Amino acid sequence: MKIQKITAIYILIVSFFTVQLHAQDGYTYTLIDNGGYSYTIGAVPNTSTNTFATSIQSYGFTIIIPDGVTASITSSLGNGASATFFNGSDVGDSSIDGYLITETLGSPISIAAPSSGTTTNMVTIQVNGAPTSGTMYILENNSSLAATVTPLKSFMSADMEDDGSAMYSNRVDPNGTGVSGSSSVDFSTLSVTQNEFLELTIYPNPVKDILYLTSVTPITKVEIINTNGQSVLNSTSNMEQLDVSRLQSGVYFLKIYHQKHSMTKKIVKL
Structure with missing residues (x-):
């Protein structure tokens, strides 16, 4: 897993939030349990009749893990996702750590149209060490942490309009949760008492x-x-x-x- 300093990509990430979110079409992120401490973060389209295949240019989200737990990326949409690790004590919570996971695609990748309701696998991670306590979750965009450290907010720069031009804008609501379905896992439930x-x-x-x-x-x-x-x-x-x-x-x-x-x-x- 590639590790970068969180400040080094601040300008790159924050720039994605300057673009207006489309009023109807968009995405949220969900957490899929594959078993064996393997988890996939999937992109879920908002309910839509749009039959135009979404073209993704870049995306990102933050995974919060218990303090001391580590994770590794095993696959991603374009096979080039990177993770910026940050210590929870640096953001005011010593009980957690986190990874800001992002990927900028060399060439945009098309996924199923929103009308299909298909969840697209974006990144798969492997949690190391088989933890038996604490919670891992996708950071919500309207959380106090994301509001304080805005580069941690989830985003997706994508073209969703069939208008003959490639116009990429953020498709994850920066003011909502940015998640849907299951977005967390309690490690204590994975093992018996x-x-x-x-x-x-x-x-x-x-x-x-x-x-x-x-x-x-x-x-x-x-x-x-x-x-x-x-x-x-x-x-x-x-x-x-x-x-x-x-x-x-x-x-x-x-x-x-x-x-x-x-x-x-x-x-x-x-």
């Missing part, structure tokens, strides 16, 4: 060679994930003793499964 894994014990932690697991609740699968979100160990047998001796030293996330439920614990490999 401590009580659902009765008497779960993991030791030693930090661990050098063998990690031991004991639980009254039957464990059906265990997985170890690195801080980049990559699975480095996966087991469905002999799960009471995990040989981690070949793993490099560092922080990992141990994901323990019980049927369709899971719990994630942080472990340290010596």
Whole structure:
């Protein structure tokens, strides 16, 4: 994921909000859960009879994540989206971090006409580390944070008129929410509570060679994930003793499964 200083693209982003929003046709953004901590931000057309295919020149939005959580772009509309990371403490909230995700297309890309009601996949991200608490969400344009730091507002520069000329203007309402449908995910709902894994014990932690697991609740699968979100160990047998001796030293996330439920614990490999 490409990281830039947020101030470096201020002039570029803010310029998109100087163009008037079309009265009828426009877009909002929604969050699609793909499973496995993969999420797609989709563009949803406002209800319209417009049969002219939308031509997109550039777009952007801000994803807010819990403090300390990271994410990586895995794909985007033009395969060139970049992310500007910002620390929540720099915008007055130390409990969050965020990414301003933008893409300027070398050549405009056409998507389905608004009349089709089709949601277009814009960017897919992978949340790293399998977090089990906090909320990730698309920042709303009328939020206090977006009002204070206007470059964080969602936008889409697009041509939606069949008038023989290519006129690009912002198609996301800068004064509304800019989102629709599901726009957030609560990571605490992705794993079960401590009580659902009765008497779960993991030791030693930090661990050098063998990690031991004991639980009254039957464990059906265990997985170890690195801080980049990559699975480095996966087991469905002999799960009471995990040989981690070949793993490099560092922080990992141990994901323990019980049927369709899971719990994630942080472990340290010596």
